[in-house]
Amino acid sequence: MTQLFPPSGLPGTPEPDSARSPAPQASNAQLAGSGSAQPVRSVQEVSTLIEQSAHDLRSSLNAIQSWAYVLDRAFDTTPAPAQRALDGIRSGMQQQLALIEEMEEGVRLLADEAPPRWQQLDLRTLALQAIADRRHAAEARGVLLSPLSADGSAIWSEAATPSSAPGAAADTADAATYRIDGDAMRLAPLLRHLLVHCIWRAPTGGAVSVHLFSEPDYVKLRITESPPLDSQRSASRLTALTDFFGRRPPQGGETPSRQSSALLLTRRMVEMHGAVLSAESDGCDSDKVSVCIAVRFPRHMRLT
Template identity: 90%
Template sequence: MPGTPEPGSALPSDAQASNAQVAAGSGNAQPVSSVHEVSTLIEQSAHDLRSSLNAIQSWAYVLDRAFDTTPAPAQRALDGIRSGMQQQLALIEEMEEGVRLLADEAPPRWQQLDLRELALQAIADRRHAAEARGVLLSPLSTDGAAIWPDASASANAPDAPDAAAYRIDGDAMRLAPLLRHLLAHCIWRAPAGGAVSVHLFSEPDYVKLRITESPPLDSQRSASRLAALTDFFGRRPPQGGETPSRQSSALLLTRRMVEMHGAVLSAESAGCDSDKVSVCIAVRFPRHMRLA
């Protein structure tokens, strides 16, 4: 409220300084880690952002109930407001997690992980977001065989691939968010009515994850996106003094987590007609980490 002092400002400035000196000299003050400070900041920022969205949502509810029969243009506007709010809430959630992961300097905790299980979980976690966008999220496929969400049933199927075929050394606390954020990026990029599919390929020394997007209506956009992603993944500066293309926060986090795993990000084109090229984002995870 106007005129309300900030916490701690009720003391005169000399008293505050004295108290600070006492705290510093008492030996009880503990240093605050950067990760903790970042977490506190992001939690408060996310709370503030959600508060504004909740207010908008409340007004949308009031407007929706203000008419016995809502006019079609008003109903479309309200539907757009709700959809936009859901997207913003999802982005806030991803931002919270992403900032914490980027600020976390703890060494990786390597263990054997099944990339199939993590990919299935990422698809399940993001299916609601895909449905809200009107995007088809296909079942996971491995070397051409579809794997449905019921992983236990798939594992018992006679033609199910060997579980060891998709095992890698990974840090579970970082690898699972990596897959979720990468999948979320592709879902947000897909047009309404489009599709996103996830594939796993077993290689002798690597397990390859590939996410395929729907081909855009304009073939030129595929070519420019492939070029922009290739430069971004390779950390190559733009040529000729051009402004670097902006990438989503999800891709920024993905690149950092991929590099930490010793994996390689690449942009590929799927086998489609020459005038309808689908953009794929691929990650090749090494099966075993080469520890220094």
């Protein structure tokens, strides 16, 4: 029988409020004294709403988890069909919890109207961290998340870690190849959300890979999706992504294709960085075309 962690509460028991207690909010008087009461208040109210909604969603999932735990413990040897059903329930719950986490961060970032805090950032280091953060999500879906490729060479996480060993200076110079002006509080989530979007789209047994390319005035990030099972879907996806990234309405009065919340956040964060989103194809064979989402980040922001 599969060993499970005990549920956080009895079946149907809501998640304790203390588990996700929001940070103390400043009073209206304090906000008024700051000289920026309305924007701060708006963001705080949105943040509180997000936290409460996420808490409510987690409470329902905890109840389902509790019942799954009880059912699994009810049998000395769980029948194979029941075990598969319980495994599916647990997998679905993990996916939903991950989506709730992404939703919390995404909506909060979209509501944040604070001006960017520009600094020099190593896109290679941030891409490596995004891959490390989302590797568990890829493994849970049975998706291969390939090592980062920088200008055609595979890069492992240790390569971007500062070191006092011989050759560290050369590595620092190499890291400068992928430096851009960015807002760290927004750029790191941008990469995570874009990566998790491609992971969720990949079928079981598929693969997702991340590539960096150094250009004179830009650093290009490209994420290659796993090829769709139906080759004809590649062309329609390329068109839908191109229209979405370019904010172009569909032709002939067609209904716009729905995109994930991760891509909505990505588009907003990319535009804020002065970067350009595009959809590309990888592969010449019509039955093996992979869709790639590319972002060209300018090395230096043009402040107006």
